[in-house]
Amino acid sequence: xxxxxxxxxxxxxxxxxxxxxxxxxxxxxxxxxxxxxxxxxxxxxxxxxxxxxxxxxxxxxxxxxxxxxxxxxxxxxxxxxxxxxxxxxxxxxxxxxxxxxxxxxxxxxxxxxxxxxxxxxxxxxxxxxxxxxxxxxxxxxxxxxxxxxxxxxxxxxxxxxxxxxxxxxxxxxxxxxxxxxxxxxxxxxxxxxxxxxxxxxxxxxxxxxxxxxxxxxxxxxxxxxxxxxxxxxxxxxxxxxxxxxxxxxxxxxxxxxxxxxxxxxxxxxxxxxxxxxxxxx
Amino acid sequence: xxxxxxxxxxxxxxxxxxxxxxxxxxxxxxxxxxxxxxxxxxxxxxxxxxxxxxxxxxxxxxxxxxxxxxxxxxxxxxxxxxxxxxxxxxxxxxxxxxxxxxxxxxxxxxxxxxxxxxxxxxxxxxxxxxxxxxxxxxxxxxxxxxxxxxxxxxxxxxxxxxxxxxxxxxxxxxxxxxxxxxxxxxxxxxxxxxxxxxxxxxxxxxxxxxxxxxxxxxxxxxxxxxxxxxxxxxxxxxxxxxxxxxxxxxxxxxxxxxxxxxxxxxxxxxxxxxxxxxxxxxxxxxxxxxxxxxxxxxxxxxxxxxxxxxxxxxxxxxxxxxxxxxxxxxxxxxxxx
Numbered sequence: 001x002x003x004x005x006x007x008x009x010x011x012x013x014x015x016x017x018x019x020x021x022x023x024x025x026x027x028x029x030x031x032x033x034x035x036x037x038x039x040x041x042x043x044x045x046x047x048x049x050x051x052x053x054x055x056x057x058x059x060x061x062x063x064x065x066x067x068x069x070x071x072x073x074x075x076x077x078x079x080x081x082x083x084x085x086x087x088x089x090x091x092x093x094x095x096x097x098x099x100x101x102x103x104x105x106x107x108x109x110x111x112x113x114x115x116x117x118x119x120x121x122x123x124x125x126x127x128x129x130x131x132x133x134x135x136x137x138x139x140x141x142x143x144x145x146x147x148x149x150x151x152x153x154x155x156x157x158x159x160x161x162x163x164x165x166x167x168x169x170x171x172x173x174x175x176x177x178x179x180x181x182x183x184x185x186x187x188x189x190x191x192x193x194x195x196x197x198x199x200x201x202x203x204x205x206x207x208x209x210x211x212x213x214x215x216x217x218x219x220x221x222x223x224x225x226x227x228x229x230x231x232x233x234x235x236x237x238x239x240x241x242x243x244x245x246x247x248x249x250x251x252x253x254x255x256x257x258x259x260x261x262x263x264x265x266x267x268x269x270x271x272x273x274x275x276x277x278x279x280x281x
Numbered sequence: 282x283x284x285x286x287x288x289x290x291x292x293x294x295x296x297x298x299x300x301x302x303x304x305x306x307x308x309x310x311x312x313x314x315x316x317x318x319x320x321x322x323x324x325x326x327x328x329x330x331x332x333x334x335x336x337x338x339x340x341x342x343x344x345x346x347x348x349x350x351x352x353x354x355x356x357x358x359x360x361x362x363x364x365x366x367x368x369x370x371x372x373x374x375x376x377x378x379x380x381x382x383x384x385x386x387x388x389x390x391x392x393x394x395x396x397x398x399x400x401x402x403x404x405x406x407x408x409x410x411x412x413x414x415x416x417x418x419x420x421x422x423x424x425x426x427x428x429x430x431x432x433x434x435x436x437x438x439x440x441x442x443x444x445x446x447x448x449x450x451x452x453x454x455x456x457x458x459x460x461x462x463x464x465x466x467x468x469x470x471x472x473x474x475x476x477x478x479x480x481x482x483x484x485x486x487x488x489x490x491x492x493x494x495x496x497x498x499x500x501x502x503x504x505x506x507x508x509x510x511x512x513x514x515x516x517x518x519x520x521x522x523x524x525x526x527x528x529x530x531x532x533x534x535x536x537x538x539x540x541x542x543x544x545x546x547x548x549x550x551x552x553x554x555x556x557x558x559x560x561x562x563x564x565x566x567x568x569x570x571x572x573x574x575x576x577x578x579x580x581x582x583x584x585x586x587x588x589x590x591x592x593x594x595x596x597x598x599x600x601x602x603x604x605x606x607x608x609x610x611x612x613x614x615x616x617x618x
Contacts (some may be wrong), residue, residue, distance in 0.1 A: 096590065161356055161358060164326075165360075166334070168325065168326070170322075194319070195316065195318070195319030195322055195362070195364055195365070196319065196347065196362060196363045196364040196365045197362075197363045198362045198363070199359075199360070199361040199363075200358065200359075200360050201355075201358065201359040201361070202357070202358055202359075203357045203358075203359075205357065206356045206357040206358065207356045207357070208356045208358070208581070246565055
């Protein structure tokens, strides 16, 4: 299905136009980073990146590359705006969230540029909904400066092995402690809650371990309330890469396969918790 | 509320490996307790346990004050939980099933199918023995409730539904159904027959499950009947209905008539403990001698607001303390509160 191209009355072209046959390819990824109301959208010729931050400690990015869209055109070098993510998700799922096979909501997104609202045209079963969402001044985003040369430890795990662990994390613990080491316990997730401490150990030779590159023993703690939202991304993903740098900054990268088998990525960056008391082993 | 006691005793053979700590001579056996919620939290999701956990290691680390539960899961993953524990005195209720005058044994399924007829919110149920070896179950109605406005459910089980019946006829006990349901669920799941040992009203009822490697006891206080024992024990304001005869289907109509008429009259006033004021119950002279002999306490679950007689410490106006005629069945390991 296609919408006629809409040249605005003033003659200015849209700086961003994108079409998706199945809006779920976008909405499910956005849900994986939806832990705050507001997000920053960043569009380039390569695709769309949606960023959410909290407490100046955690940042999540959802990447939907241009190839996922049926149409994706960006007129400027980059287009950036801040938007209410809760409202955006409500609009994208306006026809409901149940995913019946064979039915999907088609989406066309248009943005005229700075100061203009984001226009969404959604269609399902012949019914069309038009949404206009106000955009805001983009705020400065954190730069974790996480590049592969600074990585000290890296593992890639099949998500299946971590899903349950994250869903059952002891939320009475303030922190999630991550230990990565070339020696035992190799990869350990620990919590210190009301009931006592709990440790989840993954050996380096586990079938779940796709890659194990740990050079140094590192133990870092992160605020569990900040990391818990990443469980959504984990639930959607098939693989996750866990990396830390020398300062203990954490990078979680989730490989997500959508309904059509296309691959997208979501990543979470987190600062280590500064209030460190002696780790209970 | 100290009106119930449960114990699960696992024999060494229940485990794949059992290594008891060799106690240093002169010291007592080590006992500790952990928060139930914390312990159950480790085994939170039964389906996922079945799917992914191979074995569980339980270790006591007395010096670190930790009970370690280690789950060995699929893919080589290990989940270790270090639970804090408290050392405590041994908590053991004193009871002797041999002393009970009545014993019943039935497959758990029979009893589960019987209690399904009672609402989940029902607090107490009365178990009674009738002529012909029939066993009745009926919901307990508070004496304050108006007989004409209360629904009474009563069902009778024939002797042949039980594996063994050795009861004194005309006996009746009332106990907490909610606590019994818990045990029943476990008994059904493990397919074990349940034995019920009971005596006079007021004496605790003991439920046991026996297996080669597991011994389970649930001891519940029962409502005491404080009028003289010579009266037929009644546990609520509705008069006792005649047990259906063996030609039950033929007698159904007359039985139903009896049911209707009895609920429309008021019954005799309930002989149960008045339960409104925190007074120690008057001692039953007949029981007193026996009590001193074996230290049994007539366990009376008092008014819903306070139930504490089973383990001693009746709530008197002056505060917790033992009523003169009662001995403590089992000391509260937490101490007097």
